[in-house]
Amino acid sequence: MSSASEQLNQFGWDEWFEAKAREKVLSGHRLARVVAVDRDQLLVMDGAGEFRAKLAGRFLYLTEEAIDFPCVGDWVCIQSASSDMFGIIHDVIPRKSFLRRKAAGDAIEYQMIAANMDVALIVQSCHFDFNVNRLERYLVMVREGHVHPVVLLTKTDLVSPDALQQQIEKIRNAGIDTEVIALSNVTGEGVDDVREILQSGKTYCFLGSSGVGKSTLINQLIGRHILETKVVSGTGEGRHTTVRRELIMLNNGAMLIDNPGMREFGILGAGEGMGDSFADIYELASKCKYSDCSHSNEPGCAVLRAMEEGNLHRVHYQNFIKLRNESEFHDLSYLEKRNKDKAFGRYIKSVKKDLGMTRK
Numbered sequence: 001m002s003s004a005s006e007q008l009n010q011f012g013w014d015e016w017f018e019a020k021a022r023e024k025v026l027s028g029h030r031l032a033r034v035v036a037v038d039r040d041q042l043l044v045m046d047g048a049g050e051f052r053a054k055l056a057g058r059f060l061y062l063t064e065e066a067i068d069f070p071c072v073g074d075w076v077c078i079q080s081a082s083s084d085m086f087g088i089i090h091d092v093i094p095r096k097s098f099l100r101r102k103a104a105g106d107a108i109e110y111q112m113i114a115a116n117m118d119v120a121l122i123v124q125s126c127h128f129d130f131n132v133n134r135l136e137r138y139l140v141m142v143r144e145g146h147v148h149p150v151v152l153l154t155k156t157d158l159v160s161p162d163a164l165q166q167q168i169e170k171i172r173n174a175g176i177d178t179e180v181i182a183l184s185n186v187t188g189e190g191v192d193d194v195r196e197i198l199q200s201g202k203t204y205c206f207l208g209s210s211g212v213g214k215s216t217l218i219n220q221l222i223g224r225h226i227l228e229t230k231v232v233s234g235t236g237e238g239r240h241t242t243v244r245r246e247l248i249m250l251n252n253g254a255m256l257i258d259n260p261g262m263r264e265f266g267i268l269g270a271g272e273g274m275g276d277s278f279a280d281i282y283e284l285a286s287k288c289k290y291s292d293c294s295h296s297n298e299p300g301c302a303v304l305r306a307m308e309e310g311n312l313h314r315v316h317y318q319n320f321i322k323l324r325n326e327s328e329f330h331d332l333s334y335l336e337k338r339n340k341d342k343a344f345g346r347y348i349k350s351v352k353k354d355l356g357m358t359r360k
């Protein structure tokens, strides 16, 4: 390996990439790793530091698939004169591993989450967010991308040791033998166990629903409050605190990527994965007057009635609504479909009216 690439080892560069890069890197180009992507601007880093870069016109012209554009964690070939404001990215080095999800919509199109990750930390809160089906689907996605999974169960301070034990048993009973670390960002219990798995030169990606404590944990690992976190409101409007992915380097040399909570998690079918935690609510929902009842204010809503009559706990209900709003239920394609249906309905109505077909 050349001395220039040796400098890159600290960022995860190794013989594998070296072999792949041989034909790609032209003289006058250098290698850098993508730290963040902001529309057409990228932040990259190499041994000399961080700098901004843009895609070369030829690369833009030749690249058709969304997944072939550089994402966080990618290695890219850059041409940069020291006086230039922006480096120019000419190529992306093949990916050793990747995390991707299905883009919203019916077409099978993927969106990159991050590239060249060593470990995916799949985060679930053991307080209401816990769901084995969803965990399994994350595991499928992670393994498919050749990334090593570790499961983190957060907020152990909010459940009894028995409840936590039962959740771990559920995971094992489902045949999942992945390492599980239980932790609380409040008491600090388990945080050192996470710290222990973080190795210099390796890259770790945090995945999981909004509000489970990903950014809070990363702040603890950094030892400084650099990521924004937010108090989860009772009803949780599904506004995400983390909106941007960025590669962060820890003092010990490990690299981390925070992620916005997954709203429309592509590998899930609509509503799948929520079933076992909220079977009682689905049972009630089947008795609502309207089949598309949102259980928020509709007349004849069996869920709201059960709550008024004291047969359904308000906190359980609120968690259902919160998770549902965050889940693929309310992803773009779903909203789009619904709005289109509504718009079409209005159109039909207006046509009927014009034709004098509406009954008084």
Ligand SMILES: Nc1nc2c(ncn2[C@@H]2O[C@H](COP(=O)(O)OP(=O)(O)OP(=O)(O)O)[C@@H](O)[C@H]2O)c(=O)[nH]1
Residues within 6 Å of the ligand: 154, 155, 156, 157, 158, 183, 184, 185, 186, 208, 209, 210, 211, 212, 213, 214, 215, 216, 217, 228, 229, 230, 231, 232, 239, 240, 241, 242, 243, 259, 260, 261, 262
């Ligand atoms: N009780 C308790 N609260 C926690 C714990 N970890 C995080 N929280 C709280 O949960 C809320 C959400 O935490 P975040 O770190 O913003 O969650 P996130 O996973 O980054 O959420 P997004 O950025 O929206 O994906 C904050 O109010 C945290 O203080 C924990 O272990 N126990």
Ligand SMILES: [Mg+2]
Residues within 6 Å of the ligand: 214, 215, 216, 228, 229, 241, 242, 258, 259, 260, 261
């Ligand atoms: Mg966050």
Ligand SMILES: [Zn+2]
Residues within 6 Å of the ligand: 285, 288, 289, 293, 294, 295, 296, 298, 300, 301, 302, 303, 304
């Ligand atoms: Zn209802």
